[in-house]
Amino acid sequence: MNIGEASNASGVSAKMIRYYEEIGLIRPMGRTGNNYRVYGEEEVHILRFIKRARNLGFSLEETETLLKLWQDKSRESAAVKEVATAHIGDLERRIAEMQGMLKTLKHLANCCGGDNRPNCPILDDLAGDGAADVPIPAGRKKTRQDA
Amino acid sequence: MNIGEASNASGVSAKMIRYYEEIGLIRPMGRTGNNYRVYGEEEVHILRFIKRARNLGFSLEETETLLKLWQDKSRESAAVKEVATAHIGDLERRIAEMQGMLKTLKHLANCCGGDNRPNCPILDDLAGDGAADVPIPAGRKKTRQDA
DNA sequence: TGTGGAGCTTCCCATCATGGGAAGGTCAAG
DNA sequence: CTTGACCTTCCCATGATGGGAAGCTCCACA
Known part of the structure; x- marks a missing residue:
């Protein structure tokens, strides 16, 4: 899953996902050969958790x-x-x-x-x-x- | 009246008074020979107006x-x-x-x-x-x- | 007269969370 | 092979405020 798909799946903008990674809120993601970040279901779950906490x-x-x-x-x-x-x-x-x-x-x-x-x-x-x-x-x- | 006195009289910090001047919220103040800003009662009245609006x-x-x-x-x-x-x-x-x-x-x-x-x-x-x-x-x- | 401290000046930086946008690489569909 | 949709990093802006450095002035007191 690329960052765009993870963004869609979690409701967190790609910009913010990168920012959360930068400030250490989430772990740096693995990269593909083309230097794209790769996300799995677990990461999306975490992002959704963050999203909900922010909403509260x-x-x-x-x-x-x-x-x-x-x-x-x-x-x-x-x-x-x-x-x-x-x-x-x-x-x-x-x-x-x-x-x-x-x-x-x-x-x-x-x-x-x-x-x-x-x-x-x-x-x-x-x-x-x-x-x-x-x-x-x-x-x-x-x-x-x-x- | 120097900026410190105007600050005390209005409740607006000196830092903010300078900032308000910088962004054009208040007119640039006259200066004395030593380059200090000079304030009068009218300016303090304006600063108090601003302070109250901000408080609301x-x-x-x-x-x-x-x-x-x-x-x-x-x-x-x-x-x-x-x-x-x-x-x-x-x-x-x-x-x-x-x-x-x-x-x-x-x-x-x-x-x-x-x-x-x-x-x-x-x-x-x-x-x-x-x-x-x-x-x-x-x-x-x-x-x-x-x- | 000297000196110390308080007060003034400008300038730069930080906050908090987010978005905008540029410049450039990559990939897939036509 | 081109076009457009992605991705990457990097810098900048927001809004209102504070912190602090470096350097000036002024006043009071010894």
């Missing part, structure tokens, strides 16, 4: 951890759960942060006429003319997944 | 639009509301996406023993051994704010 918002670093745990048949499920739980916490924090923004924005948008007059409470708020509500920076971990 | 999750590009609208005394509030509404929609999409991940993850974590045994439904799911629930990529706009 895990960073590549977390994905690597999960991948190793997956391949370690003597793992303790507690280790997996810990990674998942940490990620859940991170997601919750980020969601809460965005919901805070959303609440403020909806309120402001609601107060804004949205007509042809210049008067606008949204801008007034941004300009700090009203009460300054200090927002929480809410330090996010490096998620590596926002693009 | 607006991208630098959106912030630039809002800044121009703010400075255009003959703007129509509809234009401002449009930017805000688009951003609200974006936030809602992203929140929904993360809530989807969260829901799946919580379910999986809940099913995982989290003990010293290797059996783990989280890994099983990632490996695709169970039913494959296809997630929505939910293409996000370039937000420029995720770091």
